[in-house]
Amino acid sequence: MGVVVQKFGGSSVATAERIKEAARKAIRAKAAGNQVIVVVSARGDTTDDLIDMAREISENPPAREMDMLLATGEQISIALLAMAVHALGEPAISFTGPQIGIVTDSTHTKARIKKIDTTKIRAALEQGNIVIVAGFQGMDERYSITTLGRGGSDTTAVALAAAMKIDPTVKANGGKVSCEIYTDVDGVYTTDPRIVPDARKMDSISYDEMLEMASMGAGVMHSRSIEFAKKFDVPLMVRNSFSDAIGTWILPETDWMAEVPVCGAALARDEARIVLDGVPDRPGVSHQIFSAVAAVNIPVDMIAQSVGEAGKATIGFTVLRTDLSNVLAVLQPIATELGATVKGVEDVSKVSVVGVGMRTVTGVAETAFAAIAAEEINIKMITTGDIKISVLVDKNDGVKALKALHAAFRLHEPRKGAGISPGGDPVAMVFKSRPALLIDNRPPDLSVLAAKLAGMEDILVSGVTLNPEQCRVTIFDLPDRPGACSTIFTAVANAGAIVDTIVQNLTGPGRAELSFTVPRSDLTKALECTQKIVQEMDPNCRVTGDADSAVLFVFGVGMRTHTGVARTMFGALAQRNINIRMINSSEVCIGVVIDRTHGEEGLAALKAAFTMG
Ligand code: ADP
Ligand code: ASP
Ligand code: MG
Numbered sequence: 366m367g368v369v370v371q372k373f374g375g376s377s378v379a380t381a382e383r384i385k386e387a388a389r390k391a392i393r394a395k396a397a398g399n400q401v402i403v404v405v406s407a408r409g410d411t412t413d414d415l416i417d418m419a420r421e422i423s424e425n426p427p428a429r430e431m432d433m434l435l436a437t438g439e440q441i442s443i444a445l446l447a448m449a450v451h452a453l454g455e456p457a458i459s460f461t462g463p464q465i466g467i468v469t470d471s472t473h474t475k476a477r478i479k480k481i482d483t484t485k486i487r488a489a490l491e492q493g494n495i496v497i498v499a500g501f502q503g504m505d506e507r508y509s510i511t512t513l514g515r516g517g518s519d520t521t522a523v524a525l526a527a528a529m530k531i532d533p534t535v536k537a538n539g540g541k542v543s544c545e546i547y548t549d550v551d552g553v554y555t556t557d558p559r560i561v562p563d564a565r566k567m568d569s570i571s572y573d574e575m576l577e578m579a580s581m582g583a584g585v586m587h588s589r590s591i592e593f594a595k596k597f598d599v600p601l602m603v604r605n606s607f608s609d610a611i612g613t614w615i616l617p618e619t620d621w622m623a624e625v626p627v628c629g630a631a632l633a634r635d636e637a638r639i640v641l642d643g644v645p646d647r648p649g650v651s652h653q654i655f656s657a658v659a660a661v662n663i664p665v666d667m668i669a670q671s672v673g674e675a676g677k678a679t680i681g682f683t684v685l686r687t688d689l690s691n692v693l694a695v696l697q698p699i700a701t702e703l704g705a706t707v708k709g710v711e712d713v714s715k716v717s718v719v720g721v722g723m724r725t726v727t728g729v730a731e732t733a734f735a736a737i738a739a740e741e742i743n744i745k746m747i748t749t750g751d752i753k754i755s756v757l758v759d760k761n762d763g764v765k766a767l768k769a770l771h772a773a774f775r776l777h778e779p780r781k782g783a784g785i786s787p788g789g790d791p792v793a794m795v796f797k798s799r800p801a802l803l804i805d806n807r808p809p810d811l812s813v814l815a816a817k818l819a820g821m822e823d824i825l826v827s828g829v830t831l832n833p834e835q836c837r838v839t840i841f842d843l844p845d846r847p848g849a850c851s852t853i854f855t856a857v858a859n860a861g862a863i864v865d866t867i868v869q870n871l872t873g874p875g876r877a878e879l880s881f882t883v884p885r886s887d888l889t890k891a892l893e894c895t896q897k898i899v900q901e902m903d904p905n906c907r908v909t910g911d912a913d914s915a916v917l918f919v920f921g922v923g924m925r926t927h928t929g930v931a932r933t934m935f936g937a938l939a940q941r942n943i944n945i946r947m948i949n950s951s952e953v954c955i956g957v958v959i960d961r962t963h964g965e966e967g968l969a970a971l972k973a974a975f976t977m978g
Contacts, residue, residue, distance in 0.1 A: 367541040368490075368529045369394045372404040372500065372522035376549040377606035378442050379409035387606065388449035388457075390547070391495050395455065400490040402529070404500045404522040405446055407438025412515070428473035432502075432512045435474075436461070439499035439518070447497050458489050459497040462521065463504035469511045472662050476511035477589075478503060478520070481528040487535070498525065519546060519590035527597035544599055546586065547606035552613030553578075553585055555776035555783065556630040561768055563777040565784060567628070568611075569791045571618035572922075574628050574719050576952045577753045580925060581717035582633030588952065591615065592923040596825055600792050614791050618721055621787045626726035627774040628782070632767040633715040636666075637689040638746065638757060639682055640871070641696070643705040646678040649939035650703065651948070654680065656936060657695050659928035663688045666925060667715065667748040667755055668948040669870035671878040679878075681746060681870045683757060686711060713745060714763030717755040718770050727863055730754055731854045736773030738851035742766050747850065747869035747879075750951025751920075754867070826921040826930065826975045831968040833915040833961055835865060835882040837947065838891050840899055841907045845877045853879065853898055860894035862887035866916070866949045866956060880947055882958065888912055914946060915964035917971060918956045925952050937974035943967050 371394065373387045387403070395401045407415075415434050419426045426434075443459035450457035466482030489496045500518025503511050513520050526544040529535050535542065553575065554564040570578075572595035579588035585603060594601050594615060604612025622628070644650055651670065658665055663684055671679040684692050689709045700707040723729050733754050737744060742765060746757035758766050771777065781787045787794070843849055850869065857864055867881045883891045892910040899906040917938075924930045934955060938945060943966065947958035959967050 366538060367399045367543065368402065368526075368535060369399040370402045370404065370522050370526040370529070370542070370544045372518060372544070372546045373406065373606055374518065374546075374548045375406045375409055375411070377547050378405055378446065383606070384442075384445050384449045387446060387547070388453055390606070391450060392453055392455050395495055401495045402486060402490070402525055403446065403495060403497045404518055404525065405439060405442040405497065406500050406518040408442055411438040411441070429509055432473045432510050435512050436499070436502040436510045439501055443497045443499045450495050450497070455495060456493050457495040457497055459499075460485070461499045462502035463508075463510060465498050467503035467521065467524075469503035469505055469513070471505040471507065471509065471511065473509070473511055475514040475662060476503060476505065478513070478524050481524060483528050483532045486525070486529070487532065513589070514587070516584065516587040517589075519587035520593065522546065523590040523593040523599055523601065526599045527593045530597055530599060542599065544594070544601045546601060546603045548585065548603060549605070549607065550585065551605045551608070551610055552603050553583070553615070553629075555628070556767060556771050557583065557585075557632065560632065560764055561771050564771065565777055565779070567613045567783040568786065569614040569616055569782050570628060571622050571721055572615060573618060573752060573953050574622070574721055575615045576922065577717075577719045577750070578629050578631050580952045581719065581753060581755065582631040582715065583629070586615075588926060589923065592825075595922050616791060619794065621781050623722045623725060625720060625780050626722040626729045627718045627720040627776065628722070629720070630716065630718045630767055630770045630774070630776060632763050633717075634760065634763055635686045636683045636713050636715045636757065637686045638710040638713050639684060639689075639692055639696070639707065640710065641680040641700060641705050641707045644678045644680050645703055645705075646676050646944070648942045648944045651680070651945045652932070652935035652939035653699060653703075654696065656932040657699055658684075658692055659932040661691060661695055662928055663692055664926045664928055665931075666950065667746050667757060668950055669746055669748060669868045670945065670948055671870045671872050679870060679872045683713070683715060683746070712760040713757050714760045714766075715755050715757050716763060716766040716770060717753050718774060719753045721752050723752050723754075728858060730864060730867055731851065731858050732773050733770055734851035734854055736769040737766055738848035740765050740769045741847045742769070743845065743847045744850055744869065745871055747867050748949055749865075749867045750949055751954040753951055825923070826919055828920040829968060829971045829975060830918045830920070831915060831964050832918070833964050834885045835914060835916045835958070836885050836888040837880055837882050837911045837914045837958055838888070838895055839878065839880040839909050839911075840895060841878055841909070842903070842905050843877045843879050843899065844903050845871060845875050849877070849902065850879065852902065853895060856894050856898040857891055860890045862891035862894070864891075866947065866958070868947055868949065882914070882916065882947075885912065913961045914958050915961040916956050916958050917964070917967050918954055919971060919975065920954050923952060924955050925950050931955060933974050934971060937970040938967055941966055941970050943970070
């Protein structure tokens with residue numbers, strides 16, 4: 366007998382009629398021969414209303430009490446849904462997160478799941494119940510109620526599916542576990558269809574792409590839910606609770622997914638930029654800064670560290686605007702100690718394009734910058750990752766930049782996996798190529814599975830590599846105006862150089878610094894053409910090339926949001942006195958450019974730090 370986990374979001378339980386419809390969907394899945402677990406969110410805008418209520422009492426309510434309050438929203442939904450199932454003549458039982466054994470850490474308002482005990486769920490299912498679980502919540506080891514962060518019900522649903530999937534009894538029964546995320550749109554679109562009306566619904570998207578899209582602002586899924594799905598190989602379908610239409614499969618990556626460079630675009634409106642100026646350019650400084658931010662569990666993005674001049678560097682990065690004041694409070698004393706200054710800049714938006722095809726297709730960056738330049742939008746920062754490019758723009762330009770990128774990559778047109786079938790059943794096709802993981806014909810290794818369950822949301826670092834062949838080109842004092850990047854990368858591409866990592870940072874009023882890496886064999890041509898083109902733009906620009914660099918990469922899932930990964934990485938390098946020249950980070954990979962002579966030593970340090978032998 367299969368297990369189906371269905372999750373209904375806030376709008377899907379907003380009215381009595383919607384709750385009855387959710388009950389009907391659950392009963393239908395049971396009638397089809399499945400055991401059914403339903404995870405629900407708070408109704409409609411309940412969570413926002415609860416937050417407003419707290420603010421009426423206090424500007425800065427204790428996080429523990431905030432969780433106590435927020436968790437009530439989901440409790441209303443589970444009781445009503447259980448009543449609706451009963452009214453339709455089926456047995457159902459509701460549980461809160463703590464009741465069902467969802468144990469989290471104690472990071473109130475953004476707790477992480479540590480383990481899930483499936484005993485109680487299994488017993489309730491075996492008695493024939495539809496089991497209804499409150500999303501978004503758990504309990505720490507001190508019995509305090511915790512919540513998982515906004516949008517966290519997706520994570521509850523996928524974590525339950527993962528826990529059921531590796532539950533020995535479910536496995537012994539040959540149980541197949543699937544997870545359906547019911548929401549108010551037909552599936553995952555190439556970008557938010559409310560912002561870009563010609564966005565196209567995707568038929569399927571890979572875990573890595575969805576992880577990056579969600580982390581870059583696509584609010585349709587909670588990014589941490591995708592981490593679980595990937596770690597435990599749970600296929601997910603995002604679909605509309607208002608219809609029976611087939612939605613979007615979120616699945617392991619397969620060949621045809623890489624045929625297009627960009628699968629989607631996302632906008633994060635609520636960003637803030639932090640600028641640290643006059644930072645000493647020496648080993649250990651990045652570690653000091655980012656470990657302080659990581660220690661308060663704040664994920665950072667778009668880290669751009671400008672090359673040190675006269676021993677001083679500028680470090681810029683972005684955080685969510687809601688985290689800005691906390692980050693400034695943490696960094697102020699460190700900046701003072703380093704003789705640097707720190708400030709926060711609001712009113713910025715981050716626009717990103719994502720696609721696994723970017724690993725192999727060239728020209729993505731030029732197309733992106735050209736599209737933004739054509740709209741005369743100024744780019745404040747740029748960072749690239751393994752499968753994404755992000756640009757930071759003025760908040761007022763965010764939507765325009767998103768639309769420009771969506772059109773430039775022709776995301777409104779059908780393509781494989783988004784309107785054109787790659788052929789066959791996508792789930793069967795994807796899992797056929799990796800049978801050991803889902804279909805699991807092998808006897809389950811219970812010790813490995815148990816270890817996985819005990820550290821459900823632990824960091825998963827899957828590899829560390831060194832690329833000694835990447836060289837860096839840097840342009841100092843680039844005029845900060847629309848079109849500069851587009852002109853440069855078009856010229857570099859025309860010269861035949863393949864650009865990998867790109868980082869741009871604002872270094873002073875009206876001036877930017879732009880660095881990028883190219884393979885060693887392309888360095889001379891990249892340097893020559895960059896020198897030529899920037900001279901035409903502004904004779905004050907200077908261009909340098911370092912042939913002595915190498916890049917170290919750490920791969921895994923949740924590399925950015927698990928703030929400890931960057932901390933461990935930078936810490937391991939700082940300990941060996943290895944200076945970090947450039948950083949690029951994404952959910953699936955963090956890369957740092959270092960001095961080539963330290964390449965092997967850095968690799969060994971990272972392998973040891975991530976215990977990879
Ligand atoms: P729920 O309450 O069901 O969890 P959410 O509001 O969290 O629903 O997520 C659904 C919303 O996500 C959609 O209404 C849509 O506006 C937004 N969204 C953002 N990016 C995307 C995208 N790429 N595809 C689909 N929806 C998106
Ligand atoms: N109710 C919570 C929120 O609004 C969790 C969720 O809906 O996923 O963020
Ligand atoms: Mg949601």
